[in-house]
Amino acid sequence: MDGFSDFYKTKGWLLKGFNDEDNYNGMYYLDISNDEVQEFLSDIFYELASKYDLDGFEYDFIRYPVTRTYSYISGSPTSDLLDWGWTDSFQNKFKTKYGLTGDLKELITTNATVRNNWLTFKKELLDDTVNMISTRVREGNPDIKISAAVMTSLSSAQSVYLQDWDKWIRSGWVDELNPMAYTADNDNLSSQLSNMLLFVQGNAEVVAGIFPEGNGGGLYMVPEQIKIVENLNIEGVSKFSSKQLFGNPLEEAFVGLHRDYIVLPTASNEELFDAYIANIIEKTSGYYQHRLDDVAFTNLISTINNFNETDTIAQKLAQILDIINQVSDETIKNRLLAEHTKINKYLSL
Numbered sequence: 001m002d003g004f005s006d007f008y009k010t011k012g013w014l015l016k017g018f019n020d021e022d023n024y025n026g027m028y029y030l031d032i033s034n035d036e037v038q039e040f041l042s043d044i045f046y047e048l049a050s051k052y053d054l055d056g057f058e059y060d061f062i063r064y065p066v067t068r069t070y071s072y073i074s075g076s077p078t079s080d081l082l083d084w085g086w087t088d089s090f091q092n093k094f095k096t097k098y099g100l101t102g103d104l105k106e107l108i109t110t111n112a113t114v115r116n117n118w119l120t121f122k123k124e125l126l127d128d129t130v131n132m133i134s135t136r137v138r139e140g141n142p143d144i145k146i147s148a149a150v151m152t153s154l155s156s157a158q159s160v161y162l163q164d165w166d167k168w169i170r171s172g173w174v175d176e177l178n179p180m181a182y183t184a185d186n187d188n189l190s191s192q193l194s195n196m197l198l199f200v201q202g203n204a205e206v207v208a209g210i211f212p213e214g215n216g217g218g219l220y221m222v223p224e225q226i227k228i229v230e231n232l233n234i235e236g237v238s239k240f241s242s243k244q245l246f247g248n249p250l251e252e253a254f255v256g257l258h259r260d261y262i263v264l265p266t267a268s269n270e271e272l273f274d275a276y277i278a279n280i281i282e283k284t285s286g287y288y289q290h291r292l293d294d295v296a297f298t299n300l301i302s303t304i305n306n307f308n309e310t311d312t313i314a315q316k317l318a319q320i321l322d323i324i325n326q327v328s329d330e331t332i333k334n335r336l337l338a339e340h341t342k343i344n345k346y347l348s349l
Contacts, residue, residue, distance in 0.1 A: 013037050015090075017065070018083040018105065024065035032129045033090040045133050049140025056145035057137070058178070062130065063151075063161035069119055070159045074110050083108070085122050094121050123162040134173040147176035149209065152192040154199050169204035176205040178238055184217030190228050197232065211240040219244075269347050273313050276343040277304055280320070280336070288332055296326040313347065 005028045008014050013036065014022050015029040022028065030037050048054060068082040085091075091104050098117055100107060107114045134146055150165040151157035158164050168174040177200065181192045193208055200206060208229045212221035222239065229237050261279035263271050281304060289297045300323045307316055321340055327333040 011036070012087075013040075015064075015084050016086045018078065018081050018086055018108075020086070024084075027061070027065070029061070029065060029084070031085075031087045031089060032125055033085065033087065033093050035089075038129070038132065041129070041133055042136050046136040046140045049137040049144055051140075054141065054144055056147060056176075059130065059133075059146070059148035059174070062126070062148055063157070063163040064122065064126070065161075067119075067160055067162060069108070069115055072109070072115065074112060076109075078105075078109055081109075085118075090122075094118060097121065119162065123158070123164060126162055127164060127167060130168055130173050131171065145175050146173070147178055147207070148174045149178045149180055152179040152181045152196050154196070166199055169200065174204060176207060176235075178207050178209050180209045180211075180240070182209065182211035182214055182240065184212040184215040184221060186221070186224055186228060189225055190232070193229065193232055193234060197234070205235045207236040207238050208234050209238045209240050211244070213244055214240070269313060272343060272346050273316070276339070279339065280304070292329050292332065294328050296323055296328070299323050299326070317344065317347075 005014070005023070008028065008030065009022065013030055013034055015031045016022055017024070030041075032038065032041075045057075048057070064084045066082050067084065068080075072081060072083075085094075086105075094117075095101065095104060098114075098121075100114070108118055130148075137144055137146060148165060148168065150163060151161060154166055158166075165174065165177060169177065177196075179193065179196055181189050183189050183192070189210070193206075197206065210222065210225045210229070212225060213219055226237050259278070259282070261275035261282070263275045267275070281301065284297050284300055288294075300320065303319055303323060307319075311319075317340070321337075324333060324336045324340060327336065
């Protein structure tokens with residue numbers, strides 16, 4: 001368990017499964033029946049919306065782990081029963097609402113009516129949580145767009161994950177749906193999204209999530225699936241996931257984007273100076289010298305390559321400034337002077 005889940009477990013905020021699980025496939029969920037969790041979520045999202053200039057935010061994992069309670073038959077073995085919400089808070093609130101007493105696990109596994117009420121209770125609690133968070137977000141900033149990663153099939157979303165995205169968009173709690181249409185079957189992709197659009201009926205924007213390589217396909221299918229999405233007049237495509245892309249040849253291409261002069265302004269003086277020097281060398285040798293035949297550029301590179309090791313950063317900067325002022329092209333000189341001014345601003349000499 002990582003530090004975050006340790007923190008939530010210590011506070012007693014983690015959702016629990018029927019067989020006392022505290023995670024599902026290594027994923028931890030918050031117990032939204034807990035009043036402290038509700039207050040925490042309300043405060044966090046209001047702070048994000050009111051204090052930061054955000055364009056939008058995404059509900060991800062806005063669902064319960066896989067649930068099989070809807071298909072459970074009374075009296076069947078419970079060792080493989082997947083069901084979530086078995087904290088004291090969850091059980092007590094459910095029993096209070098329906099006037100129940102006794103062992104809830106026994107009631108759930110022997111009484112179909114109680115099971116159905118249990119599922120309804122959990123779905124409504126998730127609905128209320130979405131409503132609460134969206135309301136708080138819009139109190140903080142009414143212009144923020146709210147999206148949600150959802151299951152493409154509404155029936156599966158409602159029964160297996162208790163995720164009623166149809167209600168969310170019709171109630172105005174969510175503006176955009178990001179269906180996780182992860183399939184390597186292009187005909188199935190088209191069918192999934194077409195059926196979903198029939199339910200959406202323009203009540204929300206749709207940006208389709210695609211992931212063919214996770215289901216037996218390959219990256220070569222990505223453009224094919226983007227074309228399918230375009231033909232359905234869906235607003236956009238979201239490619240899952242970055243680690244899949246970066247783990248392929250694209251990773252090697254991104255290496256070429258690295259520059260030694262990419263550092264934070266809060267870096268040490270030495271790191272800032274080294275980054276400044278790397279920037280000047282790259283621009284001078286790679287561009288300025290080819291654009292203008294000026295001895296100042298040769299002198300600049302030579303001076304940098306032959307700095308006296310005992311000179312301070314300030315002394316080295318002074319030498320560079322003297323040469324910059326000798327550049328004959330005013331445009332290039334002004335660019336170099338602007339960068340020189342910036343590095344002096346960042347350095348605390």
